[in-house]
Amino acid sequence: MEIYKTEKRQRYLEEYSIGYLFSFPIEEFLEVHEYKREEWIIQEGMRPDFLFYVIEGKAKIYVTHQNGKVSLINFIKEKDFFGEMELLNPIYYTKGIQATTKTVCFAIPFHFCRAKMLEDTAFLRELAKFLSVKSTQMAAKYTQSLSFPLENRLAEFILQTADGEIYKEKHVTVCDFLGVSYRHLLYVLAQFCDKGYLQKEGRHYRILQHNELDGLARVLMNE
Amino acid sequence: MEIYKTEKRQRYLEEYSIGYLFSFPIEEFLEVHEYKREEWIIQEGMRPDFLFYVIEGKAKIYVTHQNGKVSLINFIKEKDFFGEMELLNPIYYTKGIQATTKTVCFAIPFHFCRAKMLEDTAFLRELAKFLSVKSTQMAAKYTQSLSFPLENRLAEFILQTADGEIYKEKHVTVCDFLGVSYRHLLYVLAQFCDKGYLQKEGRHYRILQHNELDGLARVLMNE
DNA sequence: TCCTAAATATGAGATATCTCATATTATTGT
DNA sequence: ACAATAATATGAGATATCTCATATTTAGGA
Structure with missing residues (x-):
């Protein structure tokens, strides 16, 4: 300091x-x-x-x-x-x-x-x-x-923190923030890739289907 | 009004x-x-x-x-x-x-x-x-x-809301408050009864082992 | 530059929690 | 007092999430 x-x-x-x-x-x-x-x-x-x-x-x-x-x-x-x-x-x-x-x-x-x-x-x-x-x-x-699975909260987090089309937060930090295990976070990220919402590029992820993520995130809204 | x-x-x-x-x-x-x-x-x-x-x-x-x-x-x-x-x-x-x-x-x-x-x-x-x-x-x-299962949060809630030794909150309200399904709430209450922490008396529950519940609740503390 | 600690990855099995279906009581309004 | 609605109860099967074990890769410090 x-x-x-x-x-x-x-x-x-x-x-x-x-x-x-x-x-x-x-x-x-x-x-x-x-x-x-x-x-x-x-x-x-x-x-x-x-x-x-x-x-x-x-x-x-x-x-x-x-x-x-x-x-x-x-x-x-x-x-x-x-x-x-x-x-x-x-x-x-x-x-x-x-x-x-x-x-x-x-x-x-x-x-x-x-x-x-x-x-x-x-x-x-x-x-x-x-x-x-x-x-x-x-x-x-x-x-x-309490009301939604990680899928929705992660989608929102990705959109909020993405730098342009690139998502690159550290998994470890995200686990602590979203309150899930490292294992589970990777499962859901893998699902997003399977579904074509994201594409893995080295250590980063590229957002391919902004709309789909937005749909998942939007469900949280209204507050 | x-x-x-x-x-x-x-x-x-x-x-x-x-x-x-x-x-x-x-x-x-x-x-x-x-x-x-x-x-x-x-x-x-x-x-x-x-x-x-x-x-x-x-x-x-x-x-x-x-x-x-x-x-x-x-x-x-x-x-x-x-x-x-x-x-x-x-x-x-x-x-x-x-x-x-x-x-x-x-x-x-x-x-x-x-x-x-x-x-x-x-x-x-x-x-x-x-x-x-x-x-x-x-x-x-x-x-x-995010960090503890219902068991701990319910124990705390029971102790906070009990009237003397009697716990009698409505399950429906508690579900909304603790953010779990009705079914799961009853499961965990049943566990507490099995373990002898609580005893069901009609629609109420009597607290038998204050200590044990307190132990579960105390784990949440330190904040 | 090498070593170590941190971060990333993935599998397998457990458990916490959910959904849905279905009964059985209470409670409330009329 | 009766019907309708809310609350309680329980089973069975699904799924969201966790724990642990184990590799591989990356990054920071001596």
Whole structure:
């Protein structure tokens, strides 16, 4: 982890101003942190000292269960907060946050800013919106996971993450995210190839029948 | 649905004051609504005109999927909000809310109060806390449902909802809530009886081995 | 460059869970 | 009090998904 100082910090503060999220001057308190690919930004179970706001990069939220299984709860991207649970709730089991790519965040120290943030209408309104979306998404994912087989959820995931016609997510990550075994994921991917929806090209998959996948994914919708 | 007027309304306003949740005078705008057991407070897909705050009673949040399956997303109890998604988000697929028992709510009209509420620090802070808890719970339920068989989740549910030593939830409701088929629910309940954790008494079940169920439920924890 | 750990692949057998069919009680409205 | 509807119950067969064993390939570190 690297903390940007002086000019570099200043450059980020200017280029990605988040002043509009607050009605008090936040700039002076902001730290700018850079995390390397794969680096753990927050260790599971360790309360952070900052509220984070992502400027560049992507990260993943993980939790480990008692039976050893790991769940990838969600992805975090630009303009997302994390650490907000710890800001609001004195008791909370902290999830692990791992950078997927090089990630730059604003880190807002609780120590100096908690009280101010909790008194700030503009910020609280943004936060409430962010949380309402998050909560809605989790509820949707929850009920979908109980109501539909992997086939549908994977189709949606492929379409969401594909780069043009190419799908190339790591199987291991996808298993944790969709909550299925590695074996089963490969079964369903093989089915998609059999049916001609996908074509395997080395380690990647090319989407051949966008429509068919879309049909499978669309069934999840309406929420 | 019945709207309390004059004295009855006044009595509720005094007995269950929620003035402390707001920093502006809210009382004059509050309606007091009573819904009968089984009544739909909000129809799925129909945006409500109020933010609701539950005073007495219990309700359920439902969503219907395209394949006809119904999910019981969560239970709502005293001191919970609902309609807050529609307050915050102009675009949102409204879930259905059904009263389980006779339910009395304060209904805060968006028309008069939206702007005020979205400017109110005290309220926004409460709402953000409420949403953060809700989001955390959904995330936990989501990952648990993907990581553990019904056995564990049912054990937890039985302990949470049992009335003393007696478990008597309706199977139909539990299926929707835990996202499993009726058939499978009965299988696992039968297993619990075989193992001596539960004993069937007419339509109810008596908890015989609290410890064993607790062991199964505890495996979910740590979040 | 080589070694090791991670990621990919595939088979075989188990089990968790689902669908459907069919009875038998409760509950509710009239 | 009766009919209709909802809830409970159980069997049988299907399928979605898991576990484990084992190879092969890829990628990162000494």
